[in-house]
Amino acid sequence: MADTRYLYTNDEITISSSYPVTCARKLDPDIQGQTVFVDDQTYLRYIPTAMQFEILSDLPEQQLVITIPYANKLTNTEAKYCRIVRYDGxxxxxxxxxxxxxxxKTLTATGDATGIYGIFLNDYWYSEIxxxxxxxxxxxxxxRQSRESNGQRFFNWYAMMLETVEDEYDELKSQKFIDLLDPQILDWVWVYDLPDIRTSDQLAFYDDEEPIPIIDSLRDFFFNKLDGGGIIDFDNRRMYTRKEYGAFRGEIQNIDRRSSFTVTALPHQIWNAFDEFGLLTGTPRLHxxxxAEYRERIKDVFRYPGNSSDQGLTFAIARELNLIRRVTWQDDNKNLYLKGKGVEPYTIRIDGQPLEPLDYAIDEFGYILIQAQSSGRTRTVSFIKDVEKHELYQKSDEELYRIMFQDDGQASETLKRWVNYINTVAPIMWGRFNWDEGYWDTISKDLTGLGYLPNIWDSSIDNWKDYTFNPKRWEGSNVWQS
Incomplete structure (x- = not known):
């Protein structure tokens, strides 16, 4: 077994070694066509991919444990039959x-020396079908007896296609259950607004003078072995990339002109199966x-159900604002100490289950001690901390009114933002009007429908509660009689 005293890791590869190593992507075109040594010439036909790396060290001969993640790079079927290979030099x-x-979604292999490693796909595997x-x-x-028979060789191509469909169907079925969903599916990419372009234009894109490949199909974008490049939406004049290019520059050339431009990337959400569950539970994804975080917040709909009670409001506010904290209880044979004030005991959940009153104690500092469960398991503890609630009508709440009003009693900018936000997400008015130009009748001809921001110095409107406005009051003949 390899000595793992040293660990090299990045987003593309993890290497455990007995001596320090470095690693970088390297796609050497001179060795891509070299022979792949296999025992079975019929059902092992490996082809290279762009997922190749050069591992270097001052100690070339050493044991290496190489782990390569393949999420959003290989399909489940490709990953099942591919192999990690090493070039013998x-x-x-x-x-x-x-x-x-x-x-x-990782592939792991053990090597005995540094050099060039990569993932090769099996282009013609033997299918169990x-x-x-x-x-x-x-x-x-x-x-029936031999996989080497001409009949099985003939059937195998169709069996490969059927197996691919089966794997994709199994993946679709798993999307009906949130715990079976792969949290590594694409959720956020980067989008670049492009100038006026046509499909006939010659386009080139660069990141700090390094060319950015243009991806032709959505399949290659979602299963991108380079994890780089971008796909162009000509209709909406946009380019999408899976990683952010900080120094993005583009060039356009056609018969009319040649021009260049720069643009800044903006994050763009890819709607996926998690968003479907969020739509079902009324929990939109945060920016x-x-x-992984979104999945937990969706499940918090059931762990922390919201309603109009004090507790329900606490649950709903914390969930919507992502204020639910989580810690890992490594060994529940030992007590767990939650330090810091502001934790409400009724919000504590152990593996999603409420904490019983006898299972915890609060010390003199307000910290919470959770009693050992004595099962020897690792548990997830969630709780809500630092949620403050204020009653808007309670004028004795000085802290709230300092937030809502200025010293002269006028509405603060914070209160104005609150009002604008509420009017945006939950509008109850039909419109607004300028006082010196006319009125907007929201209910009937007898009511003016005037809305305003409150002022703590406002006088009582009780004297006006029975007042009605008659727009035709000057038309009656009795008005002009003395």
Missing amino acids: ISMWRVLDTSLDEGE TQRIANEYPLWTWI REKN
Whole structure:
């Protein structure tokens, strides 16, 4: 087993080694066509991908454990049959024993030296469906007995297509359950607004003078082995990339002109299955919120149900504003100490379940001690902290009124923002008007429908509560009689 005293890691690869190593992407075109050494020439036909890396170290001969994540780069079927390979430095690629972690979506292999490693796809694997088809033949037939038979070789291509469809269908079925969803599916990308372009234009894009590849299809964008490049939406004049390019520059050339431009990237959300669950539970995704965090907040709808009570409002506010904290209780044989004031005990959940009154104690500093559960398990503890609630009609709440009003009693900018926000997300008025230009009748001809921001020095309107406005009061003949 490899000595893992040293760990090299980035977003694309993790290497455990016995001596320090460095790693960088390297796609050497001179060795892509070199032979891949395999035992089975019929059902092992490996082809290179762009996921190749050069590992360097002062100690070339050493044990390495290489882990490469493949989420959003390979499909489930591709990952199942691909392998990590190593170039021997002479003329051949060596296939390594590769383990697949479908949950974490990683591929792991062990190497005995530094050099160039990469992922190769098996372009023609032996599908288990092939044998299922062959089993329909009599026991004595060669087509049923051997995968080397011409019949199984013929069926295998169709079996590969069926297996691919089965894998994709299984993935679609898993999207019906939020806990089975892959949190690594694309959620946020970057978008660049482009000037007027046409499909006939010659386009080139650069990041700090490095060319940015243009991706032709949505499939290649969502399963991008380079994790770079971008796809162009000509109709809306936009370019989408999976990573942010800080020094984005574009060039346009056609028969009329040649021009260049620069543009800043903006985050853009990709609607996915998590957003479907959010729509179902009335929990929209927050700006730049990742799938894993969003999933927990969706499940908090059931852990912390909101309603109009004091407790329900606390739950709803904390969930909508992402104020629910989570900590990992590594060993529940030991007590857990939640430090810091402002934690309400009734908001504590252990693995989603409420905490019983006898399961905790509060010390003299207001800190909470959760009693050991004595099961030896690792648990997730969630709680709500620092949520303040104020009653808007309570004028004795000085802290609130300092926020809402200025020293002269006029509405503060904060209160104006609140009013504008409420009018935007939950409008109850039909419109607004200028006092010296006319009136807007919201209910009937007898009411003016005047709305205003409150002032703490406002006089009582009780004397005017029975007043009605008659727009035709000057038309009656009795008005002009003395």
